[in-house]
Amino acid sequence: MKFQGSQNYVATQDLMLAVNASITLKRPLLVKGEPGTGKTMLAEEVAQSLNMPLLQWHIKSTTKAQQGLYEYDAVSRLRDSQLADVEGSERVKDIHNYIVKGVLWQAFTADRPVALLIDEIDKADIEFPNDLLRELDRMEFFVYETRDLVKARHRPLVFITSNNEKELPDAFLRRCFFHYIRFPDAETMKQIIDVHFPGLKRELLTAAMKTFYDVRNLPGLKKKPSTSELLDWLKLLVAEDIPLEALQSKDDKVSVPPLVGALLKNEQDVTLFEKLVFMQRHNR
Ligand SMILES: Nc1ncnc2c1ncn2[C@@H]1O[C@H](COP(=O)(O)OP(=O)(O)OP(=O)(O)O)[C@@H](O)[C@H]1O
Numbered sequence: 001m002k003f004q005g006s007q008n009y010v011a012t013q014d015l016m017l018a019v020n021a022s023i024t025l026k027r028p029l030l031v032k033g034e035p036g037t038g039k040t041m042l043a044e045e046v047a048q049s050l051n052m053p054l055l056q057w058h059i060k061s062t063t064k065a066q067q068g069l070y071e072y073d074a075v076s077r078l079r080d081s082q083l084a085d086v087e088g089s090e091r092v093k094d095i096h097n098y099i100v101k102g103v104l105w106q107a108f109t110a111d112r113p114v115a116l117l118i119d120e121i122d123k124a125d126i127e128f129p130n131d132l133l134r135e136l137d138r139m140e141f142f143v144y145e146t147r148d149l150v151k152a153r154h155r156p157l158v159f160i161t162s163n164n165e166k167e168l169p170d171a172f173l174r175r176c177f178f179h180y181i182r183f184p185d186a187e188t189m190k191q192i193i194d195v196h197f198p199g200l201k202r203e204l205l206t207a208a209m210k211t212f213y214d215v216r217n218l219p220g221l222k223k224k225p226s227t228s229e230l231l232d233w234l235k236l237l238v239a240e241d242i243p244l245e246a247l248q249s250k251d252d253k254v255s256v257p258p259l260v261g262a263l264l265k266n267e268q269d270v271t272l273f274e275k276l277v278f279m280q281r282h283n284r
């Protein structure tokens, strides 16, 4: 079982190495990186290329670790007990009917190995990762209501992504293999663009990439545009049939690019950029 990139996803050598290391170590792969650098997509692509079903668990601020294991639906049981006919009362007696399986349970009991994505783990409260330590380590958990032990039939391939909004506890980090997806260099970015826009004109690609890296390298930006924003922007440039000249100024000075709203996402950044353009034009 080895991951070697895929047709839709450009994986750098060190990223492939990290995926394979986590498979070998049988530890979750913790992926960090700027928003839009392909963390979520990595799990989808690895699962697809290793031919495994992917179970996804998207974490929110209110998500609790227990929800990934199981939940006991006491409300339905109470309601059933009040309305119960003969068939219903049989159902009420058996508590198993009211245990709702979470994603981890499904992953543990699937009949073949699956990939499991725990997406944006840093959104949850600080206890969340700690609460999953044992389950991810030992690949088992206990259901108190039914006194069952759920053990993984096959160890799932676990991907965990984080946007670094919160620090993760050391005990949790110890159990993961870590990879930071660095922002793609120009060469890698070209490959990524090729995957999404195979027939893009070379001149447009070069001009758009220059503008993009100019914007991105502007010191003091609040939110730097990332891969997915560049792809959005290119899509617009193609759809609107923006001429090449609109991206290149003849004197090689920076200018505010068309449809800049795809790249810069707040007014301070747009103002900052406009100021720079203004200064360049007047300081010659
Ligand atoms: N290496 C890559 N190869 C191909 N496409 C990529 C790559 N990296 C990013 N993309 C494109 O960027 C988009 C965003 O990727 P994705 O949703 O995986 O980012 P993310 O890191 O999970 O972002 P967030 O932190 O905001 O959730 C993808 O849909 C894909 O189109």
Ligand SMILES: [Mg+2]
Residues within 6 Å of the ligand: 039, 040, 041, 119, 161
């Ligand atoms: Mg994501």
